[in-house]
Amino acid sequence: MKKILVTGGLGFIGSHTVVELQNEGFEVVIIDDLSNTTLSVLENIEAITNKKPIFYEADVRIKSDLESVFDAHKIDGVIHFAAFKAVGESIAKPLEYYENNLSSLINILMVLKNRNLDHFIFSSSATVYGEPNELPITENAPVKKAESVYGNTKKIGEEIIKDSCKAYGINAIALRYFNPIGAHASAKIGELPLGVPQNLIPYVTQTAAGIREQLSVFGDDYATEDGTAIRDYIHVVDLAKAHIAALKRLLDKNNKNSFEFFNIGTGKGTSVLEIIQTFEKVNNLKLNYKIVGRRDGDVMSCYADTTIANNELQWKTEIRLEEALRSAWKWQQNQTV
Ligand code: UFG
Numbered sequence: 396m397k398k399i400l401v402t403g404g405l406g407f408i409g410s411h412t413v414v415e416l417q418n419e420g421f422e423v424v425i426i427d428d429l430s431n432t433t434l435s436v437l438e439n440i441e442a443i444t445n446k447k448p449i450f451y452e453a454d455v456r457i458k459s460d461l462e463s464v465f466d467a468h469k470i471d472g473v474i475h476f477a478a479f480k481a482v483g484e485s486i487a488k489p490l491e492y493y494e495n496n497l498s499s500l501i502n503i504l505m506v507l508k509n510r511n512l513d514h515f516i517f518s519s520s521a522t523v524y525g526e527p528n529e530l531p532i533t534e535n536a537p538v539k540k541a542e543s544v545y546g547n548t549k550k551i552g553e554e555i556i557k558d559s560c561k562a563y564g565i566n567a568i569a570l571r572y573f574n575p576i577g578a579h580a581s582a583k584i585g586e587l588p589l590g591v592p593q594n595l596i597p598y599v600t601q602t603a604a605g606i607r608e609q610l611s612v613f614g615d616d617y618a619t620e621d622g623t624a625i626r627d628y629i630h631v632v633d634l635a636k637a638h639i640a641a642l643k644r645l646l647d648k649n650n651k652n653s654f655e656f657f658n659i660g661t662g663k664g665t666s667v668l669e670i671i672q673t674f675e676k677v678n679n680l681k682l683n684y685k686i687v688g689r690r691d692g693d694v695m696s697c698y699a700d701t702t703i704a705n706n707e708l709q710w711k712t713e714i715r716l717e718e719a720l721r722s723a724w725k726w727q728q729n730q731t732v
Contacts, residue, residue, distance in 0.1 A: 397646065398422045398468055402455050402503065403476030404448065405429065405436040407586040408518065408575055411635035412474060414443050414584070419639050423448040424468050426455060427477065432587060439583040455499035465506055472514030472642055475503055478548070482522075482692065483593060485545035496548035500555060508563045514645040515567040516638055519553055519656065521627070521697055522546035523571060531700035534571075534658055542692045553656065560653035568641040568650065573627035573660030573699050575634050577719035578726035585726035586631075595667065596628075596720075599674055600727035602682055610682055612667050614689035619696060623667035627660035627698035630714035630722070634659055640710035651707075660699030661712045670720070677717045678724045 399416055403409045404425030410432075416423050417440075425437070425448050434452075441447040449468070453460040455477050464470075478496045479485065485492040500517075507515060523546065524532050525539030541547035556567045576596040578585030591607075592598045602610045615622035637659045644650050665673075671682055705711045 396420060396422045397471040398424060399642065400424045400426065400464065400468070400470045400473045401476065402426045402473070402499070403478065405432040405434075406476055408572075408631060408634060409476040410436050410440055410584045411579060411631045412476070412638045413440055413448055414579065415632070415635040415639050417444040417446050417448065424464065424470065425450045426453050426461070426464060428452065428454040431589060436584060443579065443581050443583055455502055456495065458502055461502055461506055465510060465512075470512060472516070472646060473503060473507065474516040474638055474642065475500065476518050478518065480545060481593060482543045482545045485543050485548070489544045492544045492548055497551060497555070500552050504556065504559045504565065507565055508559065513564075513566055514642065515556065515565060516641050516645075517552060517556055517567060517569040519569040519571045520546065520549045521571050521573045521658070521660070521699065523550050523553065524697070526694045527697065530664070530696055531662060531698050532658065533700040534656060534703050542694075557654040564653070566645050566650055566653050567655075568645060569654070569656040570637055570641060570659045571656055572634060573629055573658070573697065575631045576628045577630040577632070577714070577722040579632060580722060582722070582725045582729040585723070585729075595670060596723050599670065599682060600723050602684070603674070603678070603680055603724065604727050604730075608683065610671070610684040611687040612671070612684055613687060613693060615668075615686045616689070617695045619666055621666050621668045624693055625664040625666050625696040625698060627663060628665055628670070628716060628719060629659065629661050629712060630719040633661075633712040633714050637704070637708060637710050640708040644708060655707075657704040657708060658699040658701055659704060660701055661716075662699055662701040663716075664696060664698035665716060673716060674720045674724070677721050
């Protein structure tokens with residue numbers, strides 16, 4: 396049985412990926428510092444899979460802690476989620492973001508190099524494409540100057556990995572996520588935003604639940620059909636499965652380059668108003684929302700061409716937007732009961 400280290404394994408995408416890894420017969424070791432999640436997620440993973448992952452409450456930035464996990468386990472691959480991810484906060488706290496996101500990445504790569512270990516999967520983001528010249532976005536689209544410090548940590552992170560792969564013989568895949576949404580069908584794990592949500596779907600579900608009074612739609616004057624911005628919303632379980640596909644590609648030595656990157660989205664663009672209408676329809680409720688001005692740093696349209704990911708990873712999304720929005724609401728309701 397292959398043993399996989401998952402950093403940030405109790406976070407939103409991490410926890411869903413741990414479940415899929417266990418479903419696929421991998422043994423999972425989690426490192427999480429609980430800075431943006433709670434220990435209850437570990438129990439909930441176990442409730443879904445009937446298997447408790449090995450867990451270390453530790454900070455990947457602390458080298459000695461990381462080393463002791465590698466001393467205790469023979470690790471066959473690493474999926475690295477642990478990072479700060481709030482776009483707005485990153486602009487206010489650049490040093491904290493660069494320090495956290497980059498030093499944790501460097502520490503792990505250093506351990507892999509020093510121990511001659513291999514197989515690294517990195518959480519990257521479609522944000523590396525900035526405002527795209529062409530839609531849908533293919534992997535051949537140029538990487539642009541990052542709009543935020545958070546985005547820059549992903550862009551620089553990919554460069555660090557690429558250089559390390561070349562120099563040390565490590566094999567790695569960066570997955571450029573589009574917009575992950577939804578929750579596990581069991582409603583036992585999902586997104587746990589701290590404070591006021593910055594992302595659309597948690598804001599929608601908290602408004603529906605009465606936690607927020609009104610949803611603000613940021614801009615209806617974009618050059619899109621209904622004037623609101625377009626994104627590619629992917630169910631988190633489909634996204635989690637992309638990690639398994641990428642990991643297997645590395646373990647089976649099917650990768651074509653030592654560093655590869657793939658777009659992980661549905662290939663379909665949806666506007667903010669379409670999200671609201673679909674959410675209302677599938678959950679049979681009404682949302683209180685108003686149109687306000689554009690949000691700084693937002694691009695108009697961002698959706699993936701997934702052809703390369705579909706072909707190379709032999710992976711594709713299976714869960715429709717309707718189901719994703721139903722699961723997001725079910726998860727939200729589970730939080731308030
Ligand atoms: N939006 C609203 N109201 C809200 C929140 C969001 O109208 O209260 C709109 C945004 O303007 C945007 C769309 O909903 O048009 C999606 O916004 P999100 O914040 O959910 O997602 P983003 O596309 O802005 O963010 C995503 C990822 C980030 C990543 C970023 C890069 O969640 O991790 O893309 O662009 F950094």
